[in-house]
Amino acid sequence: MFEYMGDRISNAIKNIRGMGKITEDNISDAMREIRIALLEADVNYQVVKEFVSDVKEKALNAEVEKSLKPDELFLKIVKDELVSLLGGDYVPLEVSKKPTILMLVGLQGSGKTTTAGKLANYLRKKHNKKPLLIAADIYRPAAIEQLKTIGKSLNVPVFSEERSVVEIVNDGINYAKEENLDYIIIDTAGRLQIDEELMQELKDIDASHHPHEKILVIDGSMGQDAINVITGFNESLNLTGCILTKLDGNTKGGVALSVRHLTHIPIKFVGNSEKMDGLSEFYPERMADRILDMGDILEIVSKVEDVIDEDEAKRQAIKMKKGTFDLDDFLQTLAQIKKLGPLENILKMLPQARKMGLNNISIDPKEFAHIEAIIQSMTMYERRHPEILKATRKQRIAKGSGRSVEEVNRLLKQFETMKEMMKKINNGNLKMPF
Numbered sequence: 001m002f003e004y005m006g007d008r009i010s011n012a013i014k015n016i017r018g019m020g021k022i023t024e025d026n027i028s029d030a031m032r033e034i035r036i037a038l039l040e041a042d043v044n045y046q047v048v049k050e051f052v053s054d055v056k057e058k059a060l061n062a063e064v065e066k067s068l069k070p071d072e073l074f075l076k077i078v079k080d081e082l083v084s085l086l087g088g089d090y091v092p093l094e095v096s097k098k099p100t101i102l103m104l105v106g107l108q109g110s111g112k113t114t115t116a117g118k119l120a121n122y123l124r125k126k127h128n129k130k131p132l133l134i135a136a137d138i139y140r141p142a143a144i145e146q147l148k149t150i151g152k153s154l155n156v157p158v159f160s161e162e163r164s165v166v167e168i169v170n171d172g173i174n175y176a177k178e179e180n181l182d183y184i185i186i187d188t189a190g191r192l193q194i195d196e197e198l199m200q201e202l203k204d205i206d207a208s209h210h211p212h213e214k215i216l217v218i219d220g221s222m223g224q225d226a227i228n229v230i231t232g233f234n235e236s237l238n239l240t241g242c243i244l245t246k247l248d249g250n251t252k253g254g255v256a257l258s259v260r261h262l263t264h265i266p267i268k269f270v271g272n273s274e275k276m277d278g279l280s281e282f283y284p285e286r287m288a289d290r291i292l293d294m295g296d297i298l299e300i301v302s303k304v305e306d307v308i309d310e311d312e313a314k315r316q317a318i319k320m321k322k323g324t325f326d327l328d329d330f331l332q333t334l335a336q337i338k339k340l341g342p343l344e345n346i347l348k349m350l351p352q353a354r355k356m357g358l359n360n361i362s363i364d365p366k367e368f369a370h371i372e373a374i375i376q377s378m379t380m381y382e383r384r385h386p387e388i389l390k391a392t393r394k395q396r397i398a399k400g401s402g403r404s405v406e407e408v409n410r411l412l413k414q415f416e417t418m419k420e421m422m423k424k425i426n427n428g429n430l431k432m433p434f
Contacts, residue, residue, distance in 0.1 A: 012037070044224060102119070103205060111217055124156065133158045136165050139189050165205065226259070373403060
């Protein structure tokens, strides 16, 4: 998402480099490139017009500080306007009420049911909540079964019964109170398009139970039609936020840049994979950084904090510093890294990832499996003392892991190189190439 648009914007800004100051002449080409990039990303025309006008006005009126070059100042202005367009501040989910009631709404096929599971997983892990999923889509038996399957995989209870939607929700809320559950997620029915019957059902739930959050789940690849859908739901329900799904594919992402500005409804999450942990909080500044290839280090840190054991990480850091980090430690580190998900997704969040081509890297998960197999074929003593690994031992390890002796040698060489680099870093002897 946003890669092509971000690259065009970054290239437009580069052309200002070396200019003595910002003038209407030297930014005219950049503004044209930015306008085209936004329109091609399916950003609403009115939004593009206002964005370009605001950037141009602020750039021409800005004084170039001594600490900033013209292109750096222009980049800062573009970033600030992107952040504003995306909503400015992060708007968190309501989690303080008990029980907190959240109703998911949206068109059929937007990913509501999967998103309900992702939200339950997020609330349990991030906020230590005990969620309940209510299956309120009584028109699609497959949706109820899908929700039950998701709930079972997450070990989250799912409430369903054969009654009217309002009665199901009422009984589900009572069940949550009896079981001392503190977060209720209602998965409602969708249609192929907005109609009166759908809206009335949602209004009835809203009037009867007053959900604390009314979240619209919308397909991020919808383009301009998304604004009409959001407006239609909002006029009937007074939405508190929206979740953009399917942003992990070739989605242009223009809807993300149009939603808040045109509807004033905050984006609270984006779906970035089909997995149950594929839901990320929406921080406008972080998203602007990613568009401009500035990276998203805070998102990487957040992912690391969620999945990596802090005590284990500290123990391994101490061993690295002392120079006692061995192959068994390396094996444990690999297990922690795998929890982060596909490494390609992490690399894309590094600053200048697109410039360095890291966004196009494909890492075969089988490579990790091969490394694990080789190390697991060693005895514990061999893992802790790899220097004893001579020809006969290497042959035994290769045979036991189903890999070649050459692969065993390559792994040992890479491990020794890594240890040497760690040693230099800890001693302060590593010279950086900049």
